[in-house]
Every structure is written in C-alpha cells, then in structure tokens.
Amino acid sequence: MGEAETEIMDVNGAAAARRTRGRVVMLVDNGVKGDSRVQKSARSAAEAGWEVILLGRQTGPGETSWRLGDAEVRLLSVPTDVGDPAYVRRRSPRRPLAYPAGGRYVNYRLDTMKAWRADIVARMARLRTGQAGGPARLLEQARILANRVGLAIVWRWVRFRARETRLLRDGRRDPDAWTNRLPVVFWKALLGNRSWRRLDPALWQWELGFGRVIDELEPDLIHAHDFKMIGVGARAAARARRDGRPVKFVWDAHEYVPGLRPLTARWLAGQVTHEREYAQHADAVVTVSTALAELLRDAHKLPELPTVVMNAPVMTPGEEESGAPVPDLRTLCGIGPETPLLAYSGGINPVRGVDLVVEALTSLPDVHLAMLSLHPTAHNKGAEELRLRAVELGVADRIHLLPYVPHWQVSRVLASADAAVSPLHHLLNHEIALSNKFFEYSHARLPLVVSDVRTMSEVVRSTGQGEVFRAQDLTDFLRAVKLVLAESEKYRAAYDRPGLLAEWSWEAQAEILDRLYARLLPHAPGRELAEAPVNGLRPDPALSASPR
Template sequence: MSTQTTGASGKTRGRVLMLVDNSVHGDSRVQKEARSAAAAGWDVTLIGCSPDGERHSWAIGQAEVLLLPTPRQRRRRHDFRSAPLRRPFAYNPVSPIAKFKKQRVKSAWANISSRRTLWRYEVKLGERSRLSYRFRDLAQLPRRVATSIWAGVVKFRLKQTAALKEARIDVASPIDNLTLKFWSAVGGNRAWRRLEPSLWDWDIAWADILDKMRPDLIHANDFRMLGVGARAKMRAALKGHEIQLVWDAHEFLPGLNQRTKSIRWLPGNILHEREHVRFADAIVTVSENLGELLINEHKLAEAPAVVLNAPSFDPGLDEGGEPVADLRAMCGIDAATPLMVFCGGVAPVRGVDTVVEGLPDLPEVHLALVSLPPGQKSTPFIDDLMVKARELGVADRVHVFPYVPHWQVTQFLAPADMAVTPLVHLPNHEIAMSNKFFEYSHAKLPLLTSDVRTMAEMVTRTGQGEVFKAKDPKDFVRAVRKVLEDPARYKAVYETPGMLEQWTWEAQAEILDEVYTKLLPAVPRPQAPAPVVPKPAGEALPDAASIGTSA
C-alpha cells in the first residue's frame, strides 16, 4: 500500500501511521511531518478524513496520504427523545409528526376555503341562491372555529418544538449542567463516553484499517487522535504486536474556547485526553510554554520535545516550480506604498479588526489579508470586517486574497513592508509560536505582534519588530509608525548568524526523527550520499558504487 522507504540496511526503519482529524489539505504541519519522516527512511502513511465520503490517496514526497470516509455523529441521544419536563407540549424534534401536523392544519383550511369558493361559484352560475350559500356558510362556522382552535394548538406546539431544538443546540440549561456534573462525578475520566460520544467516530471508521496496517509507530496529531492511537495500540498489544505511540499536542485543550454551544464538548474532550495520555510513549508539542502546561496538566515525568511550526527551507521537488504571484501587483500598488500583511483565518479572536480600526490613522498604509480558504469567495467574518472597513473609509486599502501553498508563503509575503499578528488574549494564544510567526520571519518582515506572552517575548528579545497592546488600535498605530521610521533596523536582525536556520522545518524534522529513533532504534537512519566533487581535468570520476557516504 505505502511507498517503501529503506534504510542503509535495505530495511524500512519502521511503518509509521500519522493520524489527523482533518482532510490534510491546508495542514502544513502534518504535511511536512509526513514528507520529512519518509525522507528519513520511515514507511509513512498519513491518514485523514475524506471531505466527501469517498476514499482518496496521493503522495507527499515518499509518504502516502490516505483520506478515509469518516461518518460523524451530528446528533446526540437526547435529540431523539421528547422533553416532558423541559417542553411538555413540544413534538418530538426529530420526528416527522410536527411537519405532518402543520400540513394537516393547512389542508383543513384549504378544504374550508375550497368549499366556500365552490358555493360562491354555484351562486354565480345560478345553481344556488345567495340565501342557500349563507345558510351553508353559517353551518360551517363550527368547523371553522374548531379548525382555528386546532391550528392555534398546533402553532403553539410548533413554537415549543422550535424552542426545544434551540435549547438542545445550546445545551447550557440547569438540567444540562446537572447532567454534566453527574456524569463527570460518576464516570471520572471515562465520562467522555457520555459527554462526547462522537469521539468514537474515528474508531468506527478507521479501526479495521489501522489494525490491518500493523504500524510500528502511530503519530497522533492533536487531542482527538490521541485516543484513536491509544486504542489501536491496545488492540495490537492483545494480538502480540507492539506499537509505539507519539502524541503531537498542538493546543492546550483546557485553554480552548468552546467550539460548539454544548457545554459538554470541552469537558468531554478534556476527560478523553486525560484518560489516554498515559498510553503515549513520547509527546511532542509546538512550544516550550505549551510543554510546561502539559507537564502540569498531566503530571508528566519528562518534558515534551518541542517541534516548532517552522516553514520548510527547501520544499520538495513536487512542490516547487510553480510561479509565485506578485503580492503588490495584486494589491494594485507600487513599491513605495507601505504594505502590511496578515496571513491566516479571520475571526474575532485573531484581532484583525484592531488592524482595520487603526488604518484611518495610517492613511498611506495598505493591508493584505491572505485569508480565504480554498474555493471560497469570502467568509462571514471577512464580510463583517469589510463592512467595518467601508464604514471607516478604508475599504480601498484592504485587500483579501486566497491562501497560497505553504511552500510559497514566504516568497509571496516577502514584498510587504511588515507583517502583523494581532491575537487577542486567550490561554492558547499566550503560549503560541505560530507557523505564521516563522513564515513572516523567513520573509524577513518586521513583525508587529500583540502582547500575547510567548511571541511578544520573542519579538522583544530578538528586536525583529514591535509589540502593541491587544485590541488597542491607538497603540497598534504607534507600533506601525515606529517600524515605518526605520524598517531596515528590524530587517537587519534576520542577518544574525543561525537565527533563521534554527527556525526551519529541516531543523525541526531532526528533532522529530530523534523522537522516532529513540522509540524504534533497530534500523538506523539512512545516510545521505556525499556530494560528488569533480576531479581535475583528465581524471576519471569514480563510479557510484565507490562513492563514500557521510552522516
């Protein structure tokens, strides 16, 4: 199934399954992990979720990507029950009875109306007298009254049903809080089975395939995949096959905002993580600060290895060659016009509104947002942002563009004068060293960052940019003006020997390979061939078999 990569001994160093709960597209970290691990001699298959219910596969370098259909539980058990205490008059929200009743009422009124129309038509034709019509119409009065009462009852019950559906979307009532506390107290870490049963979806869809592939190592990306990997590890052990489990923690789960309206989502996922973290043979994460939080949260005996979200210095051959678009030309501006860039999704917690609110005081500055997901012309957040830009009279200086391939980001952004990271204060933002931070750095752009702890400390230490108060447009304007006064001073920092070299994916891949090698040391890493040095004229070159190798 997979492309076999071999070590110096002719054997693969081990079969690695990388698991991720997305469709791989747009996730540069897992793509770089798969490519670099395969290049280092591991037999790598990266498994993700199919976006359309069909199975897909392709290659990233020597690694195979496999997207599997993964049906999701979009409803919870109580969605299928009535609510005699909360909404006793509501119809069952998932039953067709509500639509049926609504149509029956419409049918009854249609019947009454049709009868009256027929009788009036008969009067018009002279087949019935007006007095006869009035007597018949009066005789139908009880039917109309009864139908009106029935329609009122149905309308009331439909409103109760709609309210029940809304309450179940929110799932934050006193009853919901009570059940959350009950199951958490009774079940402990195992309570996620009641609180967030959708975490079983990946096991249901993938378990047989994972077991048949018999990996030597599973690399589980983020909190959902930790449980999937742990359970695969246990199943294999019962069949006499040992799997090493690496957990790649991308975020600090207790520090996340709720991603759904259900109050059960975050506690359920936290308990799931706590139950399965003990099965991880090694943990890697994205920053030292996140590593410290994981140590405290899970009482880890060993600090996680830090693998930064750094860009690749040398993209693979199959990812090169495409022309990189001219950012300034796309904005319709010349080289002398100050240009600021933001790269990434636009959402309230990203703080981009602070940047737009500062533009009226920076009349010469344009803003490029590289923020559109593939195939989309806009998003609700971008629409809201552009409404604000128009209200402030700066819409002509705000330019929105689609994402570019991750191996082009640095070149694409380089023509700008500065980059901005305006995150608001949230627990995970305080500990983040985002991939965009490193991409901006490799583009050698002065960096404007809000005062979220980790990135603000780095910018202050290196001198590569300025820090401003989060959600403070006036202070943001101050920072921009300071950079514009002497941009060369900030760009010069990037010429510090070794600075950018340590912030490359190639350097991070070495760290990840060390983690794998420690867990699976049997087959050594393949040695790269030494460069061929041309001989002086008249001397024959040695044949390939006689060329030495170096580590």
C-alpha cells in the same frame, strides 16, 4: 524490525523499489490538505526513510488516496450518527415543546409548510385562470380556503416550536448555565476520566472509521495528531501489543485543550477527560512550544518534558511544489511598491483581533492591509463581517481579502509587504504558542507588530524583529505600526542573526522528529538507508512492509 522494501510509484507511474526504516501510521481528524503541520510531518518523515501512511477524514463515502512526496495519504469515511447522543434526541424539560433530534427536524417541518403554501398558491392560480364554473368551482374554493386556514394555524404552531428549539439549542451551548454544568459534574464524579463516553460519545466516530484500518496496516509507530485522535492511537497500540507487535505510540498535541473556547460545557469536558485518559499511554509526546510542553507535563504528570517541534515553514519545497508560480502580493492588491502595506495571514474571528487593524486604518490614511484569509471552498462569516465593518469605517478600498495560498508559498507571497501584524487577544492558547504565522512572517523577513501575548511578545522583544503593543489597545497599536513603518530596515536586520531562520525552519524541526522516531525504534535502520541505492531490483512482495 529490520530493513525492508516497499513498492512505490515514480513520477512516470512505474514501480520503483524503496527501502524503509519502518512503517509509521499518522492519524488526523481532517482532510489533510488544510493542515500544514500534518503535511510537513508526513512528507519529511517519508523523506527520512520511514514508510508513512497518513490517515485523514473525508465527508463522503468510500476512500480517497494520493501521494504527498513519498508519503501515502488515505482519507477514510467516518460515521457521524454516533455524534447524536440520547440527551439531544429526547425531549428536554427545559423546553418540552421544542422538536427532538437536536433541531434537525425543524428544517423539515418549515420546508413542509413552505411546500404546502406553494401548493395553495398554485391551486389558486389555476382556479383564477380556469374556465370551470358552477359547483366544482365552489367546491375547489372551499377546499383552498380550508387549506389556507389550516396552513395559518399549523404555520404558527411550527414557528413557535422552531423558536423553542432554537432557544433550547442556544441554552445547551451556554457553558456557564447550571443546567449544562450539572451533568458534567455528575458524570465526572461518577466516571472520572472515562466520563467522555457520556459527555461526548461522538469521539467514538474516529474509532469506528480508523480503528480497523490501523490494525490492518500493522504499524511500527502510530503518530496521532491533536486531541481527537489520541484515543484512537492509544487503543490501536494496545491492540497491537496484545497481539505481540511492539508498536510505539506518539501523541502530537497541537494546542492546550482546557484553553479551547467551549462549543458546549459537555463538549469541552469530554475532550479534556478523553485526553486525560489516554495521555499516559503515549510512549512520547510532541508539541508546538516549550510553554505548552511544560503545561502538558504538569497536567498529565508525564515522565519527561514533551519534545518541541515548532510550526515552522519549509525552506526548500518539494520538487512538485517548487515549480508552481508564486503570486505577487502587491499585484493581487492592485497597488505599487510605494504604498505602505501591512500583511496578515490566517483565519478571521473576534479573538484574533483583526478588527482592531481595520479600525486603525482610519488613522493611517495611506496604509493598506492584505489578508491571506479566505478558504477557497468555504464561506467565511468572519471575513464578511470584517468587510462590512470596513465599509462602515470608509476603508474598504484599502482592505484586500485574499485566498489562502499553499503553506510552502506563504512567506514568499508575504515578502513584498512592509510589515506583518498578529493582534491576538489574551487567551491561554494564544499566550503559550508560537503560531504558524509568526514563523511565516519571520521567513518573509517582515517587521512584526504583535500583541503582548506572552510567548510571542517575549520572542519579538528578545530578537528585536518588531514592536509589541497592548492587546485590544488601538492607540498603542498605532504607535507600534508607525514605528515599524518608519524604521523597517532596523527590524529586518534582526533576521541577519546567524542561524535564526535556519532554526525556525521545518527542516530543523523535522530532524527533531526523526531523532524521536529513531529513539523509540532503536532497532530500525539509520537514516542513511533512505539515501542508499536499491540496485535497481524490484522488491519481493513478501517485503512490502517492515517485518512485524
């Protein structure tokens, strides 16, 4: 590998030459725009002089691309038919009268019945308003009667089978049912870590969507984000090495897979065995916290502790981001500076414990709650249920459900609140992580009220930036909230500790990631290459990427 130049487009659309330290292909299983860690990783690596191409997924056909700073983003179409395994398509002895094809046929049959009923209603209306009489009218009446009888019989049969299909689907989702555990035990005993091929063959969709593109890009380093992409990255690295290209493979573990809530017993076992098969093939592992790094090292017998790159916010947004207006939280809520305001940022579901905060408002009559929780393009069932609960409790006028803002704005938007809450329940992944919201709250310099999940509560106690309460304990939560609202300046003073917020910034974490890349690619030019002038020369097309 040596110094290379690529041709990129500047803000005016003109071609500009840029030296790069090597080509990094990042992989993620989503549409990129909602994943702040992936966005920050790609942008900062490109700013450090690497040629970064980030491959994500789009739901429609074709390909979409744009630039994220100096990084290129490409969304690829991923086939979904491989996600319909044979055990879902065929009939099940548990519910033999359920519809096959995983229940997708149910809606077709129900809609067909509705269309049949609409046709009968229309024919009856025409008959009643028509002028025809005699035998023709009697014949049409007989036909309609026969159709109504037929519809009544078939409708009951379809609804019965639809119910059987729903019960079968719910039964398959129960991870504790022996009928679901038995296939997992069988396939794991037979195939070991290769059993994901039977337990969740949908994982092949990422190979079919991404594999060929990765090979064509000929990367120097592959950075696979999270557990679904580890197999794609490991196989691409193996193919490259077979062809004589010494590519390096980095796996970025965002969470602890055995600690996830199981969609089904087969699904979770499939993800776990898939990760176990390929974890040993990574040249380096990156993760989000020291506690998770230790779990991964022990679970996969890794030769070294994974590198920790925390989910910290950026202190200095990119040029195209810094000019965007920042909403004022209190203005969005319609309240003034004198109103006590708690803030929450992130998704809403039962294990995040936000319902406890809503219930607490009944004992905090002057306090409002602002929640940056609504995805702008998706219905949020959890948010709607929370809104209904607030109405029942009589506090709906003090709950402000607001849309997400770009990741680089979160801390600045939250800064006008009086305190921030993180009421997580005790789950393994909650115990071992410092979440995005923790760092975003910290950069907003907010006093924190956090549940006693292990890692976050330990940090809060050590820094003095907030109070810890027993998870799911309303009385203890109220105690903690009243303390931080009464002495907010005491808790804000924790952020004056020299270097604390700088350490908890993405800029500091990006340096860690860059050093890892440089260690894996020791012959790559140094970071100073990214800041060196190119003498105004247009690059030779032969130098459009690093030498392979």
